[in-house]
Amino acid sequence: MLEQINAARSARWVAILFTVLFAAACAQTKPDGLSSNVKPGTGQDFVVNVGDRVFFEEDQSVLNGQGQATLANQAKWLSRYSQYTITVEGHADERGTRQYNIALGARRAQAARDYLVSQGVSASRIKTISYGKERPVAVCNDNSCWSQNRRAVTVLNNATN
Amino acid sequence: MHGISKTVSVFPNLTGWGRKALAAAGLLALLSAVVPHPAMALVEIDITQGNIEPLPIALPPFSAEGGDSKVAGDMTGVIAADLKRSGLFNPLDPASFIQKNMSVNSTPRFGDWRQISAQALVTGTVIKQPDGRLRAEFRLWDVFAQEQMLGQQFYTTPENWRRLAHIIADAIYERLTGEKGYFDTRIVYVDETGPKDKRVKRLAIMDQDGANVRYLTKGDDLVLTPRFSPSRQEITYMSYGGADPSVYLLNIETGQREIVGNFPGMTFAPRFSPDGQSVVMSLQQGGNANIFQMDLRSRRTTRLTNTAAIDTSPSFSPDSRQIVFESDRGGTQQLYVMNADGSNAQRISFGPGRYSTPVWSPRGDLIAFTKQHQGRFMIGVMRPDGKGERILTEGYHNEGPAWSPNGRVLVFFRDTPGANGGPQVWTVDLTGYNEQRLETPAFASDPSWSPLIN
Numbered sequence: 001m002l003e004q005i006n007a008a009r010s011a012r013w014v015a016i017l018f019t020v021l022f023a024a025a026c027a028q029t030k031p032d033g034l035s036s037n038v039k040p041g042t043g044q045d046f047v048v049n050v051g052d053r054v055f056f057e058e059d060q061s062v063l064n065g066q067g068q069a070t071l072a073n074q075a076k077w078l079s080r081y082s083q084y085t086i087t088v089e090g091h092a093d094e095r096g097t098r099q100y101n102i103a104l105g106a107r108r109a110q111a112a113r114d115y116l117v118s119q120g121v122s123a124s125r126i127k128t129i130s131y132g133k134e135r136p137v138a139v140c141n142d143n144s145c146w147s148q149n150r151r152a153v154t155v156l157n158n159a160t161n
Numbered sequence: 162m163h164g165i166s167k168t169v170s171v172f173p174n175l176t177g178w179g180r181k182a183l184a185a186a187g188l189l190a191l192l193s194a195v196v197p198h199p200a201m202a203l204v205e206i207d208i209t210q211g212n213i214e215p216l217p218i219a220l221p222p223f224s225a226e227g228g229d230s231k232v233a234g235d236m237t238g239v240i241a242a243d244l245k246r247s248g249l250f251n252p253l254d255p256a257s258f259i260q261k262n263m264s265v266n267s268t269p270r271f272g273d274w275r276q277i278s279a280q281a282l283v284t285g286t287v288i289k290q291p292d293g294r295l296r297a298e299f300r301l302w303d304v305f306a307q308e309q310m311l312g313q314q315f316y317t318t319p320e321n322w323r324r325l326a327h328i329i330a331d332a333i334y335e336r337l338t339g340e341k342g343y344f345d346t347r348i349v350y351v352d353e354t355g356p357k358d359k360r361v362k363r364l365a366i367m368d369q370d371g372a373n374v375r376y377l378t379k380g381d382d383l384v385l386t387p388r389f390s391p392s393r394q395e396i397t398y399m400s401y402g403g404a405d406p407s408v409y410l411l412n413i414e415t416g417q418r419e420i421v422g423n424f425p426g427m428t429f430a431p432r433f434s435p436d437g438q439s440v441v442m443s444l445q446q447g448g449n450a451n452i453f454q455m456d457l458r459s460r461r462t463t464r465l466t467n468t469a470a471i472d473t474s475p476s477f478s479p480d481s482r483q484i485v486f487e488s489d490r491g492g493t494q495q496l497y498v499m500n501a502d503g504s505n506a507q508r509i510s511f512g513p514g515r516y517s518t519p520v521w522s523p524r525g526d527l528i529a530f531t532k533q534h535q536g537r538f539m540i541g542v543m544r545p546d547g548k549g550e551r552i553l554t555e556g557y558h559n560e561g562p563a564w565s566p567n568g569r570v571l572v573f574f575r576d577t578p579g580a581n582g583g584p585q586v587w588t589v590d591l592t593g594y595n596e597q598r599l600e601t602p603a604f605a606s607d608p609s610w611s612p613l614i615n
Contacts, residue, residue, distance in 0.1 A: 059493075061448065094558070094576070095533070095536075096517075096533070097474075097494075097517040097518050097531050097533075097560050097561065098385060098386060098518075098560065098561065098606075098607065099386065099429060099430040099443070099473045099474050099487075099517070099518065100471060100473060100474075100487065100489075100494055100517050102385075102399075102406075102427075102429050102430070102445075102473075103429075103443065103445060103450040103471040103473055104471070106427065106445045106448065106450070107448040107449075107471070110447050110448040111448065129405075129406065129427070130406075130427065130445070131383075132385075134360070134362075134383060134385070135358070136357060136358050137358060138358075139356075139357040139358055139579070139580040140579060140580065141557075141578030141579045141582070
């Protein structure tokens with residue numbers, strides 16, 4: 001199992017490295033440090049340059065400093081690209097029961113939503129949904145995966161890439 | 162599900178032993194005078210004890226007249242498998258049988274059956290009727306008392322043979338344990354296919370022994386937590402098919418589907434009331450979840466809890482007077498019991514760890530739950546006052562117990578870790594010893610037991 005995880009991680013690093021090199025090659029003419037092969041205002045811009053997700057501790061829905069910073073950046077971006085409405089998806093790791101995790105995911109989505117509103121995003125632009133533990137992004141059985149799954153993801157509605 | 166007609170106790174008692182004859186047998190005479198019961202049976206199972214020695218029972222293949230000896234043999238196999246799975250019976254190896262080619266219409270050679278230590282014996286026959294239906298007859302014998310304990314016959318269409326076998330197994334179970342059986346029942350669950358991060362979930366239904374799997378949804382929408390109606394061929398479940406994830410009703414026979422209520426937000430964790438006439442569930446309001454009830458006839462909704470917490474997984478007591486649920490109002494998930502109108506909520510779980518998914522036994526005496534402690538997931542039971550906690554199984558992940566209709570067996574799901582892992586359905590009885598996997602075609606979760614069909 002451990003070997004599998006390491007193999008998966010190595011593969012991921014190779015992919016990331018490749019992306020970085022590719023981005024660097026394209027970015028030579030633009031010194032602003034952002035991935036300039038991404039068109040500003042697109043869904044990809046939001047994901048790559050702002051960050052679409054924040055993470056939580058086990059059984060918690062309190063935002064940490066990094067999460068607040070990410071959401072503040074999301075709010076800035078959303079004020080610039082006001083054509084988007086968003087759905088905040090709340091998720092939980094697999095170390096809880098189904099019904100409770102649905103409610104816990106909803107609580108996390110609500111925490112992210114409330115922070116975005118406090119940063120000036122109109123509540124009418126935001127919808128929330130919880131998927132509980134039903135939509136993991138990482139599938140190993142230790143905290144390296146569970147911590148990625150305990151998340152609130154801001155999804156742009158009608159985004160183009 | 163229809164089309165089995167039953168004729169009970171039409172058989173003459175082949176042994177010819179009335180109670181008077183039995184009374185001549187010395188010690189037994191005394192006992193039968195004391196116990197005013199029709200059959201003075203020696204063979205009965207006391208299932209109130211903790212660890213039970215399974216009762217040796219012989220089930221020679223039913224004979225077939227004018228028909229299908231395969232169906233007759235298969236029926237015997239289904240009956241034997243039901244009884245074995247209960248953990249209360251030990252069906253003996255047919256190779257050990259001395260008396261062969263049993264007829265349902267003759268008295269067994271009891272000595273032959275005593276010699277292989279059978280305490281109970283079932284003989285039967287399946288007869289093809291001129292109109293194409295099957296007639297099945299069986300007799301249950303007490304080998305040591307040398308008398309018939311039960312004789313019944315049934316008529317049904319050939320495709321119903323499996324159900325008929327379950328009905329016969331229920332009759333045997335009930336006669337020998339004194340409790341209702343649970344074999345003529347079905348289990349609804351969530352079928353899970355595809356990789357772990359892209360699971361497709363469908364509602365599925367199967368017989369309680371895993372046969373006759375049928376899919377009730379197509380997998381387009383995420384569906385969770387199906388629960389059987391205690392009174393109708395109907396389930397309530399959560400689906401992500403609409404604008405908000407919501408609680409729905411689905412009629413299993415007609416396929417008709419409807420949303421439960423018109424709530425401003427996500428509803429989840431539904432369960433029927435004992436009369437099947439209302440559904441209790443959680444409504445998500447911001448960061449909080451509270452419990453609501455909807456009367457399915459009047460469509461009236463009632464709020465039962467109002468806290469800044471996660472209140473969910475409500476389950477009625479069988480007398481409809483109370484509801485057990487889980488809440489993190491005290492900081493972590495714990496079990497609470499309140500009156501059915503929402504008043505007087507009292508915490509009942511006080512052990513170390515988090516308690517969730519409480520389900521009240523149909524007998525009323527116990528509440529089953531999931532418990533998490535130190536990274537382990539357990540299935541356990543406690544009395545409604547919170548005392549007498551017993552853990553029946555524990556491991557990496559166990560979740561979501563549901564009761565058999567006689568309150569003797571719990572079905573739950575157990576996940577296995579890692580990318581290739583997935584949930585499977587298991588059963589465990591109240592002793593905690595008889596733990597068995599229920600085979601399903603794919604991964605399976607959230608099992609819920611139907612009431613007895615017949």
